Amino acid sequence: MIESVVFSLLNGVLYGMLLFMLASGLTLIFGMMGVLNFAHASFYMLGAYCAYSISQVLGFWGALVIAPIIVGLLGALTERVGLRNVHKHGHVAELLFTFGLVYVIDELVILVWGQLPVDYRIPEALDFTLFSLYGSDFPAYRGFILFMAVAMFVAIYLLLVRTRVGMIIRASLSHPDMVGALGHNVPRIFTFVFAFGTGLAGLAGVMAGNYFITEPGMAFAMGPIVFVVVVLGGLGSLGGALVASLIIGLVTTFAVGMNYSIADMLASAGIAFGQDSVLGINLSRFGPMLPYLLMVLILIFRPRGLMGSRES
Amino acid sequence: MSTSNFPGGAVVRHAAVWIAAIVVIIVMPYVFTSSSSVSMMSQMGVFIVFALSYNMLLGEAGMLSFGHAVYFGLGGFLTLHAIRAVNDDVWSFPLELMPLVGGLGGLAFGVIFGSVSTRRAGVTFAMITLGIGAMVEASANMFTNFFGGESGVSGNRVTEVTLLPFSYGPQIEVYYLIGAWTIVAALLMFLLTKTPLGRMANAVRDNPERAQFVGYSTTIARFIQFALSGFFAGIAGGLFAILFEIMTAPNVGLIQSGAVLLMTFIGGLGVFFGPIIGAVLVTYMQIALSGFSEGWILYFGLLFVLMVMYVPNGIAGVIVSHFAPWQAGLAHRFAVPYLLAIVPALLALAGLVTMIEMGYHLSLAYDPSRPIELFGMEITATSVAAWVVAVALFAAGLVALRWVAGRIRQRWGEVNQAMDAQRAKQ
Amino acid sequence: MTDALTLSQVKKRFGPAEIIRGVDLALAPGERHAIIGPNGAGKSTLFNLISGRYPLSSGQVQLHGRRISGLAPHQINRRGLSRSFQITNLFQRMTVFENLRCALLWARGYGYSFWHLVGRQSALNEEAEQHLEKLGLQKRRDVPASLLTYAEQRTLEIGTTIAGGANVILLDEPTAGMSLSERDHAIELIRNVTVDKTLLIVEHDMGVVFDLADRISVLVYGQIIASDEPDQIRGNAEVQKAYLGT
Numbered sequence: 001m002i003e004s005v006v007f008s009l010l011n012g013v014l015y016g017m018l019l020f021m022l023a024s025g026l027t028l029i030f031g032m033m034g035v036l037n038f039a040h041a042s043f044y045m046l047g048a049y050c051a052y053s054i055s056q057v058l059g060f061w062g063a064l065v066i067a068p069i070i071v072g073l074l075g076a077l078t079e080r081v082g083l084r085n086v087h088k089h090g091h092v093a094e095l096l097f098t099f100g101l102v103y104v105i106d107e108l109v110i111l112v113w114g115q116l117p118v119d120y121r122i123p124e125a126l127d128f129t130l131f132s133l134y135g136s137d138f139p140a141y142r143g144f145i146l147f148m149a150v151a152m153f154v155a156i157y158l159l160l161v162r163t164r165v166g167m168i169i170r171a172s173l174s175h176p177d178m179v180g181a182l183g184h185n186v187p188r189i190f191t192f193v194f195a196f197g198t199g200l201a202g203l204a205g206v207m208a209g210n211y212f213i214t215e216p217g218m219a220f221a222m223g224p225i226v227f228v229v230v231v232l233g234g235l236g237s238l239g240g241a242l243v244a245s246l247i248i249g250l251v252t253t254f255a256v257g258m259n260y261s262i263a264d265m266l267a268s269a270g271i272a273f274g275q276d277s278v279l280g281i282n283l284s285r286f287g288p289m290l291p292y293l294l295m296v297l298i299l300i301f302r303p304r305g306l307m308g309s310r311e312s
Numbered sequence: 313m314s315t316s317n318f319p320g321g322a323v324v325r326h327a328a329v330w331i332a333a334i335v336v337i338i339v340m341p342y343v344f345t346s347s348s349s350v351s352m353m354s355q356m357g358v359f360i361v362f363a364l365s366y367n368m369l370l371g372e373a374g375m376l377s378f379g380h381a382v383y384f385g386l387g388g389f390l391t392l393h394a395i396r397a398v399n400d401d402v403w404s405f406p407l408e409l410m411p412l413v414g415g416l417g418g419l420a421f422g423v424i425f426g427s428v429s430t431r432r433a434g435v436t437f438a439m440i441t442l443g444i445g446a447m448v449e450a451s452a453n454m455f456t457n458f459f460g461g462e463s464g465v466s467g468n469r470v471t472e473v474t475l476l477p478f479s480y481g482p483q484i485e486v487y488y489l490i491g492a493w494t495i496v497a498a499l500l501m502f503l504l505t506k507t508p509l510g511r512m513a514n515a516v517r518d519n520p521e522r523a524q525f526v527g528y529s530t531t532i533a534r535f536i537q538f539a540l541s542g543f544f545a546g547i548a549g550g551l552f553a554i555l556f557e558i559m560t561a562p563n564v565g566l567i568q569s570g571a572v573l574l575m576t577f578i579g580g581l582g583v584f585f586g587p588i589i590g591a592v593l594v595t596y597m598q599i600a601l602s603g604f605s606e607g608w609i610l611y612f613g614l615l616f617v618l619m620v621m622y623v624p625n626g627i628a629g630v631i632v633s634h635f636a637p638w639q640a641g642l643a644h645r646f647a648v649p650y651l652l653a654i655v656p657a658l659l660a661l662a663g664l665v666t667m668i669e670m671g672y673h674l675s676l677a678y679d680p681s682r683p684i685e686l687f688g689m690e691i692t693a694t695s696v697a698a699w700v701v702a703v704a705l706f707a708a709g710l711v712a713l714r715w716v717a718g719r720i721r722q723r724w725g726e727v728n729q730a731m732d733a734q735r736a737k738q
Numbered sequence: 739m740t741d742a743l744t745l746s747q748v749k750k751r752f753g754p755a756e757i758i759r760g761v762d763l764a765l766a767p768g769e770r771h772a773i774i775g776p777n778g779a780g781k782s783t784l785f786n787l788i789s790g791r792y793p794l795s796s797g798q799v800q801l802h803g804r805r806i807s808g809l810a811p812h813q814i815n816r817r818g819l820s821r822s823f824q825i826t827n828l829f830q831r832m833t834v835f836e837n838l839r840c841a842l843l844w845a846r847g848y849g850y851s852f853w854h855l856v857g858r859q860s861a862l863n864e865e866a867e868q869h870l871e872k873l874g875l876q877k878r879r880d881v882p883a884s885l886l887t888y889a890e891q892r893t894l895e896i897g898t899t900i901a902g903g904a905n906v907i908l909l910d911e912p913t914a915g916m917s918l919s920e921r922d923h924a925i926e927l928i929r930n931v932t933v934d935k936t937l938l939i940v941e942h943d944m945g946v947v948f949d950l951a952d953r954i955s956v957l958v959y960g961q962i963i964a965s966d967e968p969d970q971i972r973g974n975a976e977v978q979k980a981y982l983g984t
Binding site for chain 2: 089096103104114228281289
Binding site for chain 2: 830840852
C-alpha cells in the first residue's frame with residue numbers, strides 16, 4: 001500500500017512538473033498579452049519533433065539548446081504574420097485564430113515527419129538508474145526533467161521580477177500605450193513574449209518527447225489538460241501554474257492507481273451496497289474526467305483561479 | 313465596409329425562398345442519383361441543422377462555445393437508445409418522430425449545463441464549455457452502458473413503427489426524412505430570430521449594458537438561448553443517429569465541437585443562411601477531398617485561419633456585403649478587379665496544393681519516388697525541379713494577389729464613397 | 739410625498755482612492771435636476787452607482803422610497819429608472835426602428851417569449867412608430883444605428899432611454915459633441931419627452947443646464963458643495979472658486 005502511494009507520489013510529481021513546463025509558457029503569454037494560445041501544445045509537439053531531427057545530427061544536448069530557439073522563432077513568425085493582424089478583431093478572434101492554428105500545425109507535422117511515431121530517444125548519458133525504491137528503478141532522466149522544471153521556474157521568475165526586460169513586459173500588459181509613449185516598441189515586445197512562451201513550450205517538448213512517445217497525437221493529448229492547469233492556477237500566475245500542475249498531476253496519477261470502486265471499499269468494510277450504481281464504477285475510470293470537472297468548478301465559483309489576480 | 317443584416321434578411325423572409333428550398337430538397341436526388349451522393353446530401357442536412365443550432369449561440373448571441381457537440385452527441389445517443397428500445401419491443405414510437413427524443417435530450421442537458429455555463433461570459437464562458445465538453449467525453453469511459461464503450465451504441469432504424477408507409481431502410485427514404493426535418497428545424501430557428509428572445513439575444517450580443525437598461529437580464533436571455541440551441545443540436549444528433557445507426561464517444565467530444573465551429577464560421581456568422589452554406593461546403597469538401605488528398609484537414613485549417621484573419625464575416629458575409637452595391641447599381645465596378653484576382657489566386661493555389669500534396673506523398677507514401685497524379689499531370693515528389701516550380705508558382709501567385717488585393721480595397725473605397733454620396737442626396 | 743430618487747451618504751472607493759465621498763441628494767417627483775462640476779469630480783461614477791453598474795462602497799440609493807442600491811442594472815431598470823450613456827450605447831447592428839422596439843419589449847410584457855413574432859405585434863409596432871415620430875427620426879427608420887450621424891445617434895440614445903416608460907431618467911451629457919442648432923433641438927426633445935418624469939442630467943454645457951434645470955447640484959472631488967436653484971448657484975462664491983480655481 002505504501003509502495004503504491006510512494007510510486008503515485010513520485011509519478012504524480014513528475015507528471016505535474018512536466019505539465020508545469022508546458023503551462024508556464026501558456027500562462028505567461030496570457031498574462032502578458034491577454035491571448036489564450038490554443039496552439040500551445042502544438043508548439044510543444046514541434047519542440048519534440050525538432051529535437052528529434054536535430055539530435056540526429058547534433059545529439060541530444062545540441063537539440064536541447066537549438067530546438068527551443070527554433071520553436072521560439074516559429075512562434076515569433078506566427079505572431080508577426082498572423083496574430084498581430086487579429087488583435088484588432090478582439091479576443092474571440094484571437095481564440096479562433098489560435099484554434100485554427102492547431103489544425104494547421106498538427107497537420108504540418110504529419111506532412112513533414114509522417115504519421116508514425118519517430119524514434120527520439122533519451123541520451124545515453126542520462127540513461128541510467130538514479131536509485132532503486134521498493135524494487136523499482138528510478139531513471140536518471142526523470143531526475144533531469146525535475147531539475148529542468150525547477151530551473152525553468154526560477155529562471156522565468158527572475159526574468160520577470162528582477163530584470164528590466166521583465167519589468168517592461170509586465171508594464172506593457174496593463175499600460176501598453178504608456179509604455180509605447182515612453183519609447184518602447186510594444187508590438188515587438190508582444191512578439192518577443194509570444195516567442196518566449198512558445199519557446200518554453202518547445203523546451204518542454206524536447207524534454208518530454210523522448211520520455212513519452214513523439215507522435216502526431218501528442219499535442220491533442222496534452223493540450224486540453226494544460227488549459228485546465230492554467231485556468232485552475234489562475235491565468236497569468238506563474239506560481240498558480242506550479243501549484244495547479246502539481247495538483248492535477250497528483251490527482252490524475254492517484255486516480256488511475258485506484259483500481260477499485262467505492263462499492264468495493266464499502267464491501268471490504270462489510271457493507272454490501274451500490275455495486276450496480278455509480279458507486280460501483282471503478283475509481284480509476286474517473287481519472288480522465290477529474291481535471292475537467294475541477295476546471296469547470298473553478299470557473300463557476302472562482303473564475304480567477306487559485307492564485308490569479310483578475311478574471312480573464 | 314459595414315455589413316447590415318438587413319438585405320440578407322429580406323431574401324430569407326420571402327416565403328418563395330423557403331418554397332424553393334423545399335423544391336431543391338425534393339429534386340436533388342433526381343439530379344445526383346448515385347447512392348454516395350444521396351448519402352452525402354443526407355449528411356449535409358444533418359450538419360445544416362447542427363450548424364444553424366450552433367449559430368444561435370455564436371452568431372446570434374455572441375457566445376463562443378467549444379462544447380456544442382455535447383448536446384448533439386447526447387441527443388444522438390438518446391435517440392439510438394430509444395430506437396433500440398423499439399427494436400427490442402420495449403417501447404413503441406414512430407421513427408419519423410425519433411429526432412424529437414434527441415431534441416428533448418439536448419434541451420434537458422442544455423438546461424443543466426447551461427445553468428452553470430451562462431453565468432459567465434466571453435472567454436470564461438468559452439473555457440467552461442470546453443471543460444464540460446472534455447468532461448462529458450472523458451466520462452464516456454465511466455458510463456459504458458450509456459456510451460457503449462469502445463464500439464459505441466448501434467441500432468436498427470428499420471423499427472417497423474412508422475407514421476408513413478416507409479421502412480426507412482433505403483438511403484433515399486432516410487434522405488427525405490432528414491430533408492423534412494431540416495426544413496422544419498431551419499424554419500423554426502429562423503422564426504426564433506424574429507421573437508422577443510431572438511431580438512434580445514442579438515441585443516445582448518451587441519451591447520449587454522444597453523440590453524440591461526431596457527430591462528433584460530443578460531444571463532437569463534443567454535441561458536434560454538443556450539437551452540434552445542441545445543434542443544436543435546439534439547435534433548441534429550437524432551438525425552445523425554438515424555442516418556448512421558451508430559454513435560460513439562467522439563461524437564460528444566472536442567473534435568466534433570471543433571468541426572461545427574469551423575463550418576459555421578466559414579459559412580458566415582452574421583447572416584441566417586451563413587451556416588447553411590458552411591455546412592454544405594464543409595461536408596462536401598470533407599467527403600470529396602478526403603478521397604483525394606491526405607491533407608484535407610490542412611486545407612481546412614489554412615482556410616479557417618485565413619478567413620479569421622481576412623474574411624471574418626464568412627462566405628455569407630462576403631455575399632451580403634455586395635447587396636448594397638448591387639441595389640445602388642454599382643456592383644459592376646467590381647467586375648474587373650475580381651476577374652483580375654482569378655489568375656493569381658489560381659496560381660498561388662496550384663503552387664500551394666502541389667507543395668502540400670508532394671509533402672504528404674514524401675512522408676506518407678510507401679514508395680515516395682512513385683509519381684503522383686495532380687491536375688491531370690504526373691509529378692514526381694522527389695524531383696527538385698518539381699519543388700522549385702511549385703514554390704515559384706506559389707510565390708508569384710502571392711505577389712500578384714497582394715497587388716490585386718490592393719486594387720480591390722481601393723475599388724471598395726470608391727464604391728463606398730459613391731454610396732455615401734447617393735445616400736446624402738436622399 | 740416620497741422623493742423620486744434619494745441618495746444617502748453614498749461613498750465609492752476604488753482601491754485606496756475615494757472617488758465619491760458621501761453624497762446626499764433628494765429629487766422630488768417631476769423635478770429636473772442637473773449635476774455640474776469640473777472634470778474628474780465623479781459625475782459619471784455617480785451615475786454608474788445610481789444605475790447599478792458599480793456597487794456602492796457604503797450608503798444607499800432609493801427609488802420612490804425603495805432601496806435600489808445593490809440591485810442588478812436590469813432590476814433597477816424594471817423599477818422605473820433608465821439611463822443614457824456618455825459614449826453612445828445603442829444596438830449598432832439593428833435599425834433605428836428595431837432599437838426602439840427592443841426598448842419597449844420588456845415594458846410591454848413580452849419577457850423572454852420565443853413564441854411571439856415581433857413583426858406581428860401591432861400595438862408594439864405602433865408604439866415604436868410613435869416614438870420614432872417624437873424623435874423626428876422617421877426618415878431614418880430602417881438605417882442601422884451604426885450608420886447614423888452623431889447627433890442622430892445621441893437622439894436615438896435619448897429615445898431608447900425613455901421608450902420603456904421609466905419615470906426617473908438619468909441623462910449623461912446628452913448634448914456632448916453637438917453643434918448649437920443640434921443642441922437646441924436636443925433640449926426641446928428632452929423637455930418634451932420628460933414632461934411628467936423626474937430627470938437627473940449631467941452636463942458641461944451651461945446653456946443646457948440653465949435652460950432645463952429646476953435645481954442644480956455642484957459636484958467637486960466627490961462631494962456636493964452646493965445644491966440650489968440656478969440663480970443661486972450662479973452667484974455662489976464656492977462654485978466659482980471650484981470652476982475657476984482661485
